[in-house]
Amino acid sequence: GAGVSQSPSNKVTEKGKDVELRCDPISGHTALYWYRQRLGQGLEFLIYFQGNSAPDKSGLPSDRFSAERTGESVSTLTIQRTQQEDSAVYLCASSFRPMVTTDTQYFGPGTRLTVL
Amino acid sequence: AQSVTQPDIHITVSEGASLELRCNYSYGATPYLFWYVQSPGQGLQLLLKYFSGDTLVQGIKGFEAEFKRSQSSFNLRKPSVHWSDAAEYFCAVGAEYGNKLVFGAGTILRVKS
Numbered sequence: 001g002a003g004v005s006q007s008p009s010n011k012v013t014e015k016g017k018d019v020e021l022r023c024d025p026i027s028g029h030t031a032l033y034w035y036r037q038r039l040g041q042g043l044e045f046l047i048y049f050q051g052n053s054a055p056d057k058s059g060l061p062s063d064r065f066s067a068e069r070t071g072e073s074v075s076t077l078t079i080q081r082t083q084q085e086d087s088a089v090y091l092c093a094s095s096f097r098p099m100v101t102t103d104t105q106y107f108g109p110g111t112r113l114t115v116l
Numbered sequence: 117a118q119s120v121t122q123p124d125i126h127i128t129v130s131e132g133a134s135l136e137l138r139c140n141y142s143y144g145a146t147p148y149l150f151w152y153v154q155s156p157g158q159g160l161q162l163l164l165k166y167f168s169g170d171t172l173v174q175g176i177k178g179f180e181a182e183f184k185r186s187q188s189s190f191n192l193r194k195p196s197v198h199w200s201d202a203a204e205y206f207c208a209v210g211a212e213y214g215n216k217l218v219f220g221a222g223t224i225l226r227v228k229s
Contacts, residue, residue: 042219042221093159099213104162104165107161
């Protein structure tokens with residue numbers, strides 16, 4: 001596609017429910033990133049994929065968070081047993097390769113998650 | 117570890133006035149520095165980046181930034197602000213051969229007519 005797309009754009013859920021957030025990267029981009037943006041805070045790195053493997057998942061805050069990617073295509077971020085502190089905007093980005101010094105990260109519009 | 121500080125949470129400027137957004141970074145090696153802009157409902161867009169060489173870099177939309185190693189700063193500037201520049205601006209740092217960016221908390225720019 002022309003850019004990175006994410007769905008849904010907004011998600012309201014009840015505490016304790018599971019949610020799935022989807023990211024469609026730019027076609028041909030091998031690297032895919034997930035970030036979290038809490039209100040009033042900067043973007044917080046969660047995980048990145050090179051192809052369908054995740055060499056760095058150091059930013060995932062707990063084992064309730066997981067992510068997978070199908071080939072060099074769609075990625076899904078899953079949050080199990082959501083908590084109120086999970087409320088944030090979840091941003092996805094993709095780049096041709098996972099090298100920040102040479103390959104620009106292109107961001108999607110984000111999914112705003114609200115946990116009641 | 118890398119970190120980025122953007123001291124101003126909000127800035128308001130008049131249309132046509134000059135703008136400077138501050139960014140300070142902490143990183144032991146050569147930093148790779150970025151400015152992104154996030155307009156309402158839009159994804160982050162790269163404005164400019166600094167890797168090496170000339171310390172004054174030009175970006176899109178008439179923005180420029182100056183890298184000052186002695187002050188650990190990478191401030192974003194624009195000589196004359198337009199109403200369409202109202203957005204949130206993020207400074208970020210990356211490591212050489214690194215895979216991820218570390219972002220500041222952002223500065224919200226308001227433009228008054």
